[in-house]
Amino acid sequence: MKEKKVTQRKFAVILVLSMVMMLFAGCAGEKKKKEEETLLVPEDTLLGYTYSEVYTPYQLSSCDVKVEIVQPEDSELMVTKLLAGDSDYDFMMLSTDSALAADILRTGAYYSLNDVPEAAGLLDRYHDYIKEAATAENGDIWMIPCGVNVSFVLYREDVCEEYGLDFDGMTYTEFLEQVEALPKNGEHTFFTPYGLMTADITSKFEQVYGYEDMSQQETELLRSYMEKMRAYDVPFNEGKWWLLSSEKRPEHLSDASMKNIAFELERSDNMSLSVSLDYFRIGGFRATKLPDLEEGVVCPSGVRVDFIVINPKSDKLELTLQYVSQLCEKLQKDTTTAIRYMSRGEDFSNNVLREDIYRLISEGEVYSLYPYDVVGAELMAYREGKQEFDVMLEEIQRNIKMFQEE
Amino acid sequence: MKKVVVKMMLSLCALLFLLPIMLTVVHSFGVQSVDEGNFRLTSLVPSGFSLVGYYDLLIEHFYVLRNFWNSVFYAGSITCLNIAVSVPAAYAFSQARFKGKELLFFFYIMLMMMPLQVTLLPNYIGLRDMKLLDTPLAIVLPSVFAPFSVFLLTQYMKGLEQSYVEAALLETKSVFRIMLQMIVPQLRTCILAVFVFVFAEYWNMVEQADIYLRRETLKPLSGLLAIGEGLTTSEVLAGSVIFMIPIVILYLYFHDSLEVGLESMKL
Amino acid sequence: MKRYLLKCRLLLIPSLAGLALFYVLPYVRVIYYSLIENQFSRRFVGLQNYVKVFQNEYFRLALKNSLLLIATAVPVLVVTAFLLSLLLLKMKGYWKLLRIAFIFPMLVPTASVVVVWRTLFDGSESVWPVYLLFIYKNIGLLIILLSAAFSTLEGEVYEAARLDGAYGFALHRKITLPLISPTLLFTILIGVVYSFKVFRESYLYFGTSYPPDHSYTLQYYMNNHFFKLNYQNLASAAVMTSLIVAVIVVVGVRLQKKFTV
Amino acid sequence: MKTKRAADFIFAVFFTVMLLLTMFAEDLYRLTLPKVAVEEVTRRAFAAEMTGKDGAVYETWRTVPAIPTEALLGDYGDMVYAVNETENGLILVEYIVSTGEESEGYIEITGGILTGTLAVIGSDREIYPGQQVIITGWDESVALHTARERGEDISGYVQEMRKRLLTDIVCVVGVIPVTVVAVLLCNRFCKGRWRFLKVPALIVWCILVCLFLRATILLPGEWIPEKLIDWEGWKTNRESFQL
CATH class of the missing domain: 1.10.3720.10 (MetI-like)
Structure with a gap:
């Protein structure tokens, strides 16, 4: 019997030891005090940027309701909160290209804002394709669009004239021919994140041809583009951008280096449209639609809309609705931030670049992407040379079929 | 005679079962022995010896x-x-x-x-x-x-x-x-x-x-x-x-x- | 004696209470969720979800794969565990330490096993890497349980058998099998339980939630629907799996009753 | 019985190591961070002329934010490293500043950095923006590195560093005989009924030794030479020692 006693004593020692550690851990946890009038917004870092970045200006100036950013780590926790019907958060900020947005609409995990008059008033101000995206089939207003994002080709007019580059209404083949014809290391920087273009090409193919019934001819076209992109798709830090002049793109764009950028495929997020995109300040830049796939096939540029969706089970519902109506009022009269790009009948004659972007957005259409596992992962595998093109295509078609019919 | 055969077969089985654990232990001391991208060991034999994994985990x-x-x-x-x-x-x-x-x-x-x-x-x-x-x-x-x-x-x-x-x-x-x-x-x-x-x-x-x-x-x-x-x-x-x-x-x-x-x- | 038996029942109270709160209540919730139309509208819809799930081609594929895994991998696992623990019993002195080699896999965290597996079996198109991973991970557990079962058998029975001249496999088939058949039954049941738990390893091994068709098990189906916010498919699939498992258990208990002496 | 003794041994060693690591990992990590000397950007008085109403030139002073000239780095001489307080420690940040007139070792700052930020004037190794750093002021490793950086004579520092290293070694070597004595004492007293006390006694002794070493070697302080454990600093300084 003695021997058993020794082992038990040993385990008792560890247990006491770790309990002491646990007490230390337990009490170290901070106790959040629950103020009455703060609204809680879960911010999922995977879904892109945060509510606070977009909406702190509004927060300070107008609405008297305080908003606090709550931190669930990843989308699995967000999905659990949605499914479990948690009431400890009040609304969520998502973007239309994430699969979670489509699921929320389909399952009805939103609080319909029909009875908030300002919401309807705000939606009338938007372009009609954004208005449609914000109303569900049964006519409920399920979200409040509050940010927009579009990809475009950004080029300096004078430099491109010098090299005879013409970016209006071009197709990918023309774009690539022009890029190849440029001098290898002239003193201008032609910066093109090809990785972004590969993703754009595949989503355009999906928009125009759809992955299921791609004919042999289209697959050949897609293969040629992807092959080219892979050849140029050199990661940033390796500095082997034969297109670039000797110095790499510096970490932060100081004014000096901005002047000699010839063209850049820029994916502008909502923030940059209104505040920090340096290109506006320097001037001399123009924006145009991303190249089309083929001669006759013109497809509008994809626009990603960021929106707020109210948690139907939130315990501070009236406060949230009051905040949302104040917010809609504010947005309706807003003339400073990105809302102007989403509203009809705005004029940007003072700045040519803003006017181009406004035209792109007004003729755009809301696009949504498949989850990363479905298309993105296969695309990445192909770009890193780990998978053949045909294998990647089959895999993508199989994943899409499985995703839809599961 | 049968006992020896049984022992040989058993120890072979044991080695097979111990192989993954040996690989884990050995490669936890290896240098760049893990191909981060696709989550795989670069080679079966580890190159060099370094405590960088332990240093990062326990000190960093x-x-x-x-x-x-x-x-x-x-x-x-x-x-x-x-x-x-x-x-x-x-x-x-x-x-x-x-x-x-x-x-x-x-x-x-x-x-x-x-x-x-x-x-x-x-x-x-x-x-x-x-x-x-x-x-x-x-x-x-x-x-x-x-x-x-x-x-x-x-x-x-x-x-x-x-x-x-x-x-x-x-x-x-x-x-x-x-x-x-x-x-x-x-x-x-x-x-x-x-x-x-x-x-x-x-x-x-x-x-x-x-x-x-x-x-x-x-x-x-x-x-x-x-x-x-x-x-x-x-x-x-x-x-x-x-x-x-x-x-x-x-x-x-x-x-x-x-x-x-x-x-x-x-x- | 009567009062003693009565008091024994009171011993069950703590376990039952905890079970009710943390296992029965969730199971009832899952059944309730499988009968409503949608997590948010909570409209009662009855067996419509089950029909929809069963008609789904991918659910049938997942079911086929899961049953195949139970049908092939679990017997292989139980047989090897039984043989290994028997052989290990015979070892004397240092050879006894060989048992640790088989117990080790159970102790290794999932992440490192998957890293090794992806190095050894990268890009093989068959289903066997996941089966081997399943066997590798669970053999240690079964060997422990079977060895512990052997330790409860008394030595005298074997003395008597040896006197009658029984040896080798005849001895085992006649005496050991009936004696520990209750343990054998529950090793099979544990194998079935753990065939569901192998999802984490296979998810890490394939790295995507859309694995090749041959190893798309029920867990993948449930996980994908969890992320698509329709919890109803997950709930109904889960209830159907538990019914199938109930059938396996009933058949197992019946068989065990027939075998024991 | 053999496995039991082996299990006991592994158990004692493993949990002691984990216990010690739990106590000292943070100090070790602090030690390996780059050390910097900083100076706050304050307003200094610069001589200036001012012409009065009657056209005569007066000597006056104007106070402007200024930093030591050696804080200016980068190929255009307009880059300053500063330390920025964040929730996981002090992070190095890079500012682009525009400079004005320079006098007695200080240079006027006309823009890019605010008063009150801590500008880095010396570090003990190459540092990059985004690194976590600790402020130790002008201890010998920082002085040595900045001196070598500017090509000044570093022999004085080297002598001092060597003296410090000797005291390190004495501390570490000194501990061994004391431990041997302690173990002997422990064996003599933990006999018979008190046998189970042996393992806890050893664990307590290990902790005491580590506390002593931590005080003597790990903690960066005035006379405490931490060269012995500082792998990073050790490698970079070794060439200057020609050890």
């Missing part, structure tokens, strides 16, 4: 050590409480006679079969309503009442004859004394086996830690060692090696009492 991310102690506490307390709850229940199942016993036992097996993933969300809702979320209890309570060890211990207790119980009934009336004095020493090896098994299961738990806990200081180390938690794969290898040692110690204790138990076999 020193907060991981708190999670180690959390793991020790969770696995330790869950196992002890689980055994404390399951032994009486198994004893009752094997000894007591009441109408619905078979049905109840079948129900235990059914609940045991339910994969964890299914009951994650309802448990999340239950814990949220009990205000237990994001506290150590969220992990400990549901696991303490796992029907699995009750099922195992009942199967072991089925082999006991009734004669022991009648003999014990002459002296004492209290059920607990009978159980503790007579039955438990008999099944010492089996209870230790279940102890090792339950400890190993809750030592490597990942799903519960992800969903029920949000504060980093409360998460067990097994939660961090899963992929996608911010640790590089070489750190995960080093962490796995450190994470294996406590259970190996536990198993060594069990191995001893198992040998004692098997002595009586004298096959």
Whole structure:
């Protein structure tokens, strides 16, 4: 019997030891005090940027309701909160290209804002394709669009004239021919994140041809583009951008280096449209639609809309609705931030670049992407040379079929 | 002659089973031996020797050590409480006679079969309503009442004859004394086996830690060692090696009492 | 004796209470969720979800794969565990330590096993890497349980058998098998339980939630629907799996009753 | 029985190591961070002329934010490293500043950096923006590195560093005989009934030794030479020692 006693004593020692550690851990946890009038917004870092970045200006100036950013780590926790019907958060900020947005609409995990008059008033101000995206089939207003994002080709007019580059209404083949014809290391920087273009090409193919019934001819076209992109798709830090002049793109764009950028495929997020995109300040830049796939096939540029969706089970519902109506009022009269790009009948004659972007957005259409596992992962595998093109295509078609019919 | 062949075959099998563990231990000391991109070892033979994995894990991310102690506490307390709850229940199942016993036992097996993933969300809702979320209890309570060890211990207790119980009934009336004095020493090896098994299961738990806990200081180390938690794969290898040692110690204790138990076999 | 038996029932209370709160209640919730139309509208819809799930081609594929895994991998696992623990019993002195080699895999965390598996079996198109991973991970557990079961058998039975001249496999088939058949039954049941738990390893091994068709098990189906916010498919699939498992258990218990002496 | 003794041994070693690591990992990590000397950007008085109403030139002073000239780095001489307080420690940040007139070792700042930020004037190794750093002021490793950076004579520092290293070695070597004595004492007293005290006694002794070493070697302080454990600093300084 003695021997058993020794082992038990040993385990008792560890247990006491770790309990002491646990007490230390337990009490170290901070106790959040629950103020009455703060609204809680879960911010999922995977879904892109945060509510606070977009909406702190509004927060300070107008609405008297305080908003606090709550931190669930990843989308699995967000999905659990949605499914479990948690009431400890009040609304969520998502973007239309994430699969979670489509699921929320389909399952009805939103609080319909029909009875908030300002919401309807705000939606009338938007372009009609954004208005449609914000109303569900049964006519409920399920979200409040509050940010927009579009990809475009950004080029300096004078430099491109010098090299005879013409970016209006071009197709990918023309774009690539022009890029190849440029001098290898002239003193201008032609910066093109090809990785972004590969993703754009595949989503355009999906928009125009759809992955299921791609004919042999289209697959050949897609293969040629992807092959080219892979050849140029050199990661940033390796500095082997034969297109670039000797110095790499510096970490932060100081004014000096901005002047000699010839063209850049820029994916502008909502923030940059209104505040920090340096290109506006320097001037001399123009924006145009991303190249089309083929001669006759013109497809509008994809626009990603960021929106707020109210948690139907939130315990501070009236406060949230009051905040949302104040917010809609504010947005309706807003003339400073990105809302102007989403509203009809705005004029940007003072700045040519803003006017181009406004035209792109007004003729755009809301696009949504498949989850990363479905298309993105296969695309990445192909770009890193780990998978053949045909294998990647089959895999993508199989994943899409499985995703839809599961 | 047959004995030698058996020994050879067994040691070959043992080597095969030990190969992955050897690879893990050896590569946790290797230099750039892990191809981060597609989560694979670059080559079977490690190149060079460096403690960079351990240095990163233990010194660079020193907060991981708190999670180690959390793991020790969770696995330790869950196992002890689980055994404390399951032994009486198994004893009752094997000894007591009441109408619905078979049905109840079948129900235990059914609940045991339910994969964890299914009951994650309802448990999340239950814990949220009990205000237990994001506290150590969220992990400990549901696991303490796992029907699995009750099922195992009942199967072991089925082999006991009734004669022991009648003999014990002459002296004492209290059920607990009978159980503790007579039955438990008999099944010492089996209870230790279940102890090792339950400890190993809750030592490597990942799903519960992800969903029920949000504060980093409360998460067990097994939660961090899963992929996608911010640790590089070489750190995960080093962490796995450190994470294996406590259970190996536990198993060594069990191995001893198992040998004692098997002595009586004298096959 | 009567009062003693009555008191034994009280021993069950703590385990039952905990079980009710943390296992029965969630199971009832899952059944309730499988009968409503949608997590948010909570309209009662009855068996429509089950029909929809069963008609789904991918659910049938997942079911086929899961049953195949149970049908092939679990028997292989139980047989190897039984043989290994028997052979290990015979070892004397240092050879006894060989048992640790088989117990080790159970102790290794999932992440490192998957890293090794992806190095050894990268890009093989068959289903066997996952089966081998399943066997590798669970053999230690079964060996522990079987060895513990052997330790409860008394030595005298074997003395008597040896006197009658029984040896080798005849001895085992006639004496060991019936004696520990309750343990054998629950090793099979544990194998089935753990065939559901192998999802985490196979998810990490394939790295995507859309694995090749041959290893698309029920867990993948449930996980994908969890992320698509329709919890109803997950709930109904789960209830159907538990019914199938109940059938396996009932058949197992019946068989075990027939075998034991 | 053999495995039991082996299990006991592994158990004792493993949990002691983990316990010690839990106590000292943070200090070790602090030690390996780059050390910097900083100076706050304050307003200094610069001589200036001012012409009065009657056209005569007066000597006056104007106070402007200024930093030591050696804080200016980068190829255009307009880059300054500063330390920025964040929740996980002090992070190095890079500012682009525009400079004005320079006098007695200080240079006027006309823009890019605010008063009150801590500008880095010396560090003990190459540092990059985004790194976590600790402020130790002008201890010998920082002085040595900045001196070598500017090509000044570093022999004085080297002598001092060597003296410090000797005291390190004495501390570490000194501990061994004391431990041997302690173990002997422990064996003599933990006999018979007190046998189980042996393992806890050893663990307590290990902790005491580590506390002593931590005080003597790990903690960066005035006379405490931490060269022995500082792998990073050790490698970079070794060439200057020609050890």
